[in-house]
Amino acid sequence: MVCAHFNSLQEAYLGNLVALKHQPGAIELMDDIIMNCTKENIEQRKNRFFIQGDPKAMLMIEFARETPEEIQAIATQLEADFRAAGLGYHFPLVLGDANIKRVWALRTAGLGLLSNIPGDKRSVTVIEDTAVAPEYLPDYMDEFDQILGKYGLSCVKYAHIATGEIHLRPLLNLKDKADVALYHTIAREIAQLVKKYKGSLSGEHGDGRLRGEFIPFMLGERNYQLIKTLKQTWDPQNIMNPGKIVETPPITENLRYLLGQTRELETTFDFSDQKGFLRAIEKCNGSGDCRKSVAIGGSMCPTFMVTKDEDKTTRGRANILREFLSRSEKANPFDHEEVYEVLDLCISCKACKAECPSNVDMAKFKAEFLQHYYEIHGIPFRTRLIAYLPLLNHWGRMMRPLTNFITGTSTFKKAIGFAPERQLPRLSKLSLRQWYKRPIQLNGQGKGKVYLFADEFTNENESDLGIKAILLLNKLGYEVGIPKHVESGRTYLSKGLVKKAKKLANKNVQKLYPLIGETSPLLGIEPSAILAFRDEYPELVDTSLKNQAVALSKNTLMLDEFLASEFEKGNIDASLFTREKRTIKLHGHCQQKAVASTDPTKRMLEIPENYTVSEIPSGCCGMAGSFGYEREHYELSQKIGELVLFPAVRQAAPETIIAAPGTSCRHQIAEGTGRRALHPVEILYEALKC
Incomplete structure (x- = not known):
């Protein structure tokens, strides 16, 4: 893949025509708005390794050939052609499946990343699916910019430039009446422009409620009447998807947001960077990245991976929160048991904070909601017991043997609503x-x-x-x-x-x-x-x-x-550790993967020169703090563990060391597989020479 950097979007449009002459498999466009958004995304920051400076636009040009020499020759000639045309300034060649996947991950995160723009102005859909022949694209985009400039609008531009399909998403506030009217005006004028260039208003997606209104104009009245006749013949009672293709209402109807100001809610967390709690929730744009599976990989969202229920996704929970908090008729919008029930199976793993392109932090939203909900309904006994565990442990230490005995009994666990199958953590002999x-x-x-x-x-x-x-x-x-x-x-x-x-x-x-x-x-x-x-x-x-x-x-x-870090600086000598060979399988902690990284743990464990570490591609272990201990969550907790983690641990050779930084992860592994997992620090300590 050649990642061509350009000083302007117009350069990129012309560069696309140059690149097409070399018969690439794909060409994708990213503008500077999206690239700047990747700087603030935990997951995507790691994928910016090929970007130099701050390009205004980038073309990601992928080739597939039989030999590396052919790829190198194409990349060299392509760069020469770009430079001869005076287009672009940096043309790194990215090789290998792993690195190319990282580049594509950066590009495909574009839709979600746009939700990181703070405030009520959002990159809205409606004209994002237009397509014209690539040779018309430079002129088409010039006229497109003139139309938006007439209304003082800016626009995000990205995606499938090779086929003349650029996703164009103007920034509008659909809570504002004037912008709603402008939304319709822009849609109509761009439809006229697309038709002028003999293009399509729906280049790769459907028409539906967004663009159905403009089908008569795009196809002509005669063709539209033929479609209506077909619909009336096969669906005379108008049962199947009414109002999506024919008799489609204007796009200004049935909008998600209410007109007027966003409801301001007093919170304990500071959501000012997102302009308030509701706007933080509204960052979810429905891209569905949270509907992951074991095959796709990643950690988001563990309960969805098991249940496959939409209301167990980050998107589903965000939709419920937004709907009730913005449209509630109650004096206190947090007083809704429906939201409480939907959030119950959010295990606060923080995966969405990193893996969601919009950085939707559902764990934080859940904590904030529960604070308000408990102020209305009171704190349940078990919730209070778990929250105040540090204080209870301090008191329990005064009679440690008795405390450990009582908390180990099934009677005690049943009394507090814990699964009797679980073994509760015991107090150490000395703190x-x-x-x-x-x-x-x-x-x-x-x-x-x-x-x-x-x-x-x-x-x-x-x-x-x-x-x-x-x-x-x-x-x-x-x-x-x-x-x-x-x-x-x-x-x-x-x-x-x-x-x-x-x-x-x-x-x-x-x-x-x-x-x-x-x-x-x-x-x-x-x-x-x-x-x-x-x-x-x-x-x-x-x-x-x-x-x-x-x-x-x-x-x-x-x-x-x-x-x-100290080892990499040369401050720690590997000779202090054993030279024996050890194989380690690492299960990373959810919050570590979301907020920090497991890479330092792997590097630390490989300080002993013959220690080899591989990371288990698991998401959450399923325990998630107290979640897996709670009786009603026990079965789901085990099913989450069985997705990847438990099978990987069981398949590991007996001499393989299982490493897990999280205390609840180690308990879950022990109870789910019978194997003892060690904290990485414990492993490194044991590797010291006497």
């Missing part, structure tokens, strides 16, 4: 903080000081991991401190007690901001806890603390990220 207070020499060897966040799960339930992390860091030459802080707030966020989580976030930022910096980072073991500093905190803390929260987030790392 991490209790161990750390002991007089053990922990000073490093001059490589600097780091701070370890003693999260609520590691501190109380898996203190052995925290101890190994400290000993590992110390062995590698780092002084480790555990600063004063409160819990991360993850349990409260997961159950919708956002105001309580906000108080904790405020305290942590106030306590940690003065300590943490580039040379003294804050490190974490449990992804869901430490990544709250990077994900939720900047949008959760008081406005006066926002800048501090953002600064703190930049120096907050998973331990995996820190060690991988």
Whole structure:
């Protein structure tokens, strides 16, 4: 694939004609609006590896030939032809299926990425499917721009330029009466322009409610009457898809949004970057990227992958939220059990935050909704129990043996609504903080000081991991401190007690901001806890603390990220670790994949020179914090695990090490497969030479 960079769209239109002479398999266009949107998308930022500078337009030109030499020759000649015509400035050649898929992923994300433009102006459909012969395209687009310029409109341009089909989506506010009228005007004038150039108003899609109104004009009245006769003959009662092709109402009817101002809702999270909670929800444009399957890959959306129900998709949930919050006739629009029920099976995995091109963060929407819903209806007992787990663990430690015994009984689990098949996490003999207070020499060897966040799960339930992390860091030459802080707030966020989580976030930022910096980072073991500093905190803390929260987030790392970075800088010597061969299969944590990356974990695990790591292509493990423990969710939780993760673990050789950074993931793997999964830090610690 040759990815030709251009200084203007007009250059790209002419460049398309040059490229077509070389018989490519495909040519796709992206404009600078979409390319700029990819900078803000977690998933697509990784796919910008081939972009140089800030081109105004790009052509992605794909070739398939028998030999690499033929491809190289075509690419060389194509670049020469572009330069001879004075078109473009950079023409990288991308080779290999994996890299080409990344380029296509960037292009196909275009529709969803457009929803990241803040405010009520959206890239609207209606003229996005026009097509004219490629040789007419430069002149057609020149007249097209004149029409939009007449009305002071801008437009996004992308897609199938090889066949003269460019998706054209003007930016309009369909909540504004004037823009709704303009919507119809633009549609009519562009239809006239398309007909002038003997093109099609529906180049690859259907007409339907969007363009059905213009069928009589595009096909002529006589042909339209023939279609009407056909419809009346075969469907005299007008049962099948009425109003889609014949007798189609104007496009200004049945619009999704209500005219007038967007309902402003007071929230605990700060949605100001999206111009409010409702506009954040409206970023979902219905592209359906959330309707993934195991065959497609990815993590979004786990409950849909099992049930195949539309209301289990991010799109379905966003539609329900938008509909009720914008059209509710109740005094409090959050007072709707229907929304509560639809959000129940959102497991807050955060996959949509990364994989949805529009970055729709349904986990955050769910937490915000639940906060309001519970203020009306009260907090259920089990919800309160799970949210306040850190406090309960602290009290339970006073009589640890009895606490572990009681929580291990079926009677207790049934009483609180947990599945009796589950084994609840036990309290460690010593908390991490209790161990750390002991007089053990922990000073490093001059490589600097780091701070370890003693999260609520590691501190109380898996203190052995925290101890190994400290000993590992110390062995590698780092002084480790555990600063004063409160819990991360993850349990409260997961159950919708956002105001309580906000108080904790405020305290942590106030306590940690003065300590943490580039040379003294804050490190974490449990992804869901430490990544709250990077994900939720900047949008959760008081406005006066926002800048501090953002600064703190930049120096907050998973331990995996820190060690991988230090190794790459040459600060960690591989000779400190065993040379024995080990094979590791890694299951990444959902929030790690959404907010950070599993790449540092893989690099860290391969610091021992004979350790080989492969990542299991799994989405969510199915446990999702407390979700899989809850009795009514247990069966679905297991089915999610059976999609990819459980079979992959069972098929792994007995000597293969299973790695999983998430505490709930390790519990799910143990109960679903009988295999013990280790935290990556644990694996690296055990790899140290004595």
